Amino acid sequence: MGNKHEARSGWQDSRLMTLSQLVTATDNEETGRSIGDPTVRFRVPIYQRLYVWKKEQIERLLNDILDAWKAGNADYYIGGTLVVERQSSDRQSQDLELIDGQQRLTTLLLTALYRLDAQKQPVESSSSYHDLLFHPGTASAGRDPRLHFEIRDKANIWLHTALRKGLKEARKLNLAEEQAHDNFGISPHNETISDDTPRDGGIVKLEYGIEIIEEWFTNNSTLISDQPQGQCDFDTYLLNHVRMLVTSVPGTMDLNHLFETINDRSVQLEHHEVLKARMLKWLKGDDNGEGKEGTYTACARIWEACSAMDDYWEDALAEAAGKNKVNVYEAIIEHKIWRSGALGGSVLSSVALSGKAAIDLCRPKDVAQNSDPAKDEVSLEKLVKDWGNASDLPSNTDKAGDGDHAEKQSSASLISFPMLLLHTLRIWLHRHGPKGADLERFDSFKLLETFDALLLSDNSMSHPLPDIRERVKSFIELLWEVRFLLDQYIIRWVELKEGGEWGHRILRLEQNKSTSLRRADAEQSGDKELSLLQSMLYHSQDIRQLLWLTPLLGYLHSRTFPTEERSGQTALVPSEQGTESDLTVFMRHLDNGLFSSPSLGSKNSETEAESLLQRSRAFLEKPWRSFKKPTIEPLHGGFHGTDDMPRTSHYWYYKADFVIWRRYQGGSQSNESLPQLQGQNDVTQGQLEDAWQHFRFTARASVEHIRPQTSQEEGQEKEGWGDALHSFGNLALVSRERNSEFSNKPYHEKRVKYLTRLRQKDLQSPKLALVYLYGGVPEPSGLGLKHGEWGAEHAKAHMEWIERSMEEYFSLAGYSGKKIADTEP
Structure with a gap:
């Protein structure tokens, strides 16, 4: 075995590999060499950070893998990992020192650890998760973790305990770690744990990662149990179909130069x-x-x-x-x-x-x-x-x-x-x-x-x-x-x-x-x-x-x-x-x-839904192609959707804002002036027009009920609202921060806050401007609606006005193709 590792120490290679292939002898067809190795250990050198990924990063990785699995993708690719080959002191193992991609690989190994613990399999099991996480060792030494942190003894003890005794016992070590770090003000749930924590203080971060992974699996248990037809189970996909570009380099390299280059330029071999x-x-x-x-x-x-x-x-x-x-x-x-x-x-x-x-x-x-x-x-x-x-x-x-x-x-x-x-x-x-x-x-x-x-x-x-x-x-x-x-x-x-x-x-x-x-x-x-x-x-x-x-x-x-x-x-x-x-x-x-548009009018459009990839290819081939007239039907889905119509997607909220903005500001066609404000709005016409000029789209991810579902005003009834409460006319797309601050506040209180922002040139949403300044309809509606108020009749009239504006916008020259060139490229 020693000769085998000596023969490999002078070469370098790069290959897309799965977690299972990392610990399995697999020949590289191009080089004839074996990349995977059952005796491999993953070592995190002392000059590397321990584990610092936060909730957002962990969940993003797991969500992307889940999405690929649910979509039926054969494989999912997660980027590169750079390793340096080292020979173990006993010459019986191949050690891979993690230089780049360590956080990602550690997250995957922690995920495997959680899944292994959740399945309650014995230590002696030969399951794929065991093979990934345990080094085969020798008969006398027993099986130790493949992942090893140099000098960080407490982190290694935590891993060893978690693997051989379970996460429940490892959490007891975490409690002791918390007490040991009280003087440093460290909390196991604090995402701002300092990187200056003493080297042995790594248990908190590993335990935090496990907690996030556990929470993610709990929240997605239904999706994970619903195995797509023709697809393997999620655990098999994680082990055998999540691929990374593993690049190995010999230990004879000048690692100081290599690591300085990575730090200085923040580059990785992608x-x-x-x-x-x-x-x-x-x-x-x-x-x-x-x-x-x-x-x-x-x-x-x-x-x-x-x-x-x-x-x-x-x-x-x-x-x-x-x-x-x-x-x-x-x-x-x-x-x-x-x-x-x-x-x-x-x-x-x-x-x-x-x-x-x-x-x-x-x-x-x-x-x-x-x-x-x-x-x-x-x-x-x-x-x-x-x-x-x-x-x-x-x-x-x-x-x-x-x-x-x-x-x-x-x-x-x-x-x-x-x-x-x-x-x-x-x-x-x-x-x-x-x-x-x-x-x-x-x-x-x-x-x-x-x-x-x-x-x-x-x-x-x-x-x-x-x-x-x-x-x-x-x-x-x-x-x-x-x-x-x-x-x-x-x-x-x-x-x-x-x-x-x-x-x-x-x-x-x-x-x-x-x-x-x-x-x-x-x-x-x-x-x-x-x-x-x-x-x-x-x-x-x-x-x-x-x-x-x-x-x-x-x-x-x-x-x-x-x-x-x-x-x-x-x-x-x-x-x-x-x-x-x-x-x-x-x-x-x-x-x-x-x-x-519901479709491009292709032969199969009535029976087979066209993917966005196919649609975009069709416009690449013939830019001014014709298509079926756009429809306003998606607006009717509202907040919950119906049996025949899914809930209105975020695209239509952005689209409504654009159509409203354009009507009073945009191109030369159908351009109008903003109607004069009526009553006491606490803003001037000039302030509104100034905010309109400065309008920008920003990231908005929360749908807010203008008339809240559950109001803070005591005794307020929902009588007369009916379906209008969850309709597009009573909804707006706002930032998560705004939604959490205003979601249950009454209309008049929201309006005061909105006008304050508008005076600072922050329009936020043209749709909201109509709601809070014009009662939803910026023109005589014939319904006698009062500006500065909001009821079911306002929401219905607002919805009808948006539908008419959308229809007018779709009727502009160009929706079905304004041909400028005599020939298509």
Whole structure:
């Protein structure tokens, strides 16, 4: 056995593995080596934090696994784990020192511990949970925990007790630990336990993790017992279908350098970094006479620039290319590698930097010095060895000069880089892949598997681009162009005020009259409707996918970077003050078709529900496609739903707010002035209009009854309300904080609080503004409703008014397709 571990000590590898495979000898088909090992131990070194995950992080991981299991997914991918191989002192075990991903793996092991204890199996059992948690040991030593914390003796004693005697006995140790830490003010349920706690004080955090896991299983017991048809049970799924990218490196590495790099740059070897190595290996010959000089190095720099999602593209490109931002601007303007913008800017021209032009900009100055294939070759092993070092792949050869005077805008992207890669892949498949090719599921944890199957597989007989090298080149060019469009026309998180207030904005890089470039707020060009539409969809849809981005980015790409077959298309009309841009019209059309229409009118729409993935693909193929007229039926679901209609989703609350806001503020069509306020509202017309101008969508997750279900006013009756109490007319979507503060307070008390916020330019919700300022209906209703009051008749009239407004909005030009181009891309 000792020879076996000696033979393995000099190699490094990376593989997607399950928990069971970690402790089972499994051959790697690519290397012929065994990755899993029945004798493995997981060691947490002293320089690592103990266990610090909190309730939110633990529950998010378990919820994601549960969702994947319930959806029938074959596997679920949870990210990467970096380990260093060590040989145990007795030379009988393989020790894996956890360098990165320790918190996630520890959570999974604690989950296995809880499930093992809940099943009340004997210590001698050979179940999968036992095999995962217990080291086989020797006949004399018995079975000890596989997980071991260096120096932290009390944590190890707690684990040993929990495994051999059960969690009930281990909790007694926790009580003793609490008493021992009284002087430090530590509570076992306090989520702000200090990381400065003495090293042996680790029991509290492990016990806290177990309590959260136990609570989660209790709350989800019904879902877990309801095993999906054709799916394994949840425990089997947890052990055999939750996969992580385990990267092992030899113990001979300079770990100080490795760990400092991880701490300094907060990077980990993620799937997209492995994909980078796999993709670029097809281009390594291009720096050695087999293609245009410097392509390999330039594409590596483009990838690096695209991955810097929290920087605007000009900052990321300057850093990756080893230039300052002024150099990038000069190259764009002086060398004419830009075209006049077709997608926005009132009197300014919009810049468009193509993928080919960006690659040329990133080519090394001296190809002879930068094209040594032995030096520049990219491999997974080299990527792991340098772990986050910029030299692991060809990068910037020159440091940015002192000419970069423009400060970076504090901002953050809506999506992660793996999400950008998947959106780009969908567009690439539409442009270059087999007919109808698309992702089976939009899952960033399946990034490697997805690219292997759809872009890197050797299916030359059936693929329009048989040469994989050409596929990679075309994909990286497209990746840059999509990243460029993301920064130009899609909202980002932007710091609005110094000190922490963030909101959604579109800041476009545009050329002014002096030929210099600047980032300008698109709303100054009358495009607030565009940014609010995008913000509405961001807050109301699954932020792990944002599938509406694929057809939107595809549409932008076909108009911004036309190919020969699309060169005759009519460009989008620039936005001007007081008018709608065609991009805004398309955005409205896309939203209505994806989320408000019952179907796209496909052949199977009557019998088979279309997934959002399928719908978004349909709009990618034909952006101005027709669809069935949107319906207001979902509004009738209300708070509880009915036998025929589910409860109204959050999307429709956001949609109602947008429609109301737009009616009195948005585009040029159907634009009205806010009705004059009547009576004593404690706010002026100017204050209301000012708050309306400043309206922004924010995260709201709680549905509030305007007339509460249980009122604090004694003697208040529910007579006359009936179904109106739980109808959409008596409901509003608010933040959890507001709902917990106001949920049971009477209408008049809520109104006072709302008006106070409104005077501070916080509109919160246009729907609520109508409720508290206009009695729900901002026009003569004929019912004699009094403003400043709220009864069942107000809620019903408010509901009817919203339905009419929705119908009018859906009747605007563009819901069924306003065709601008003569041909579709």
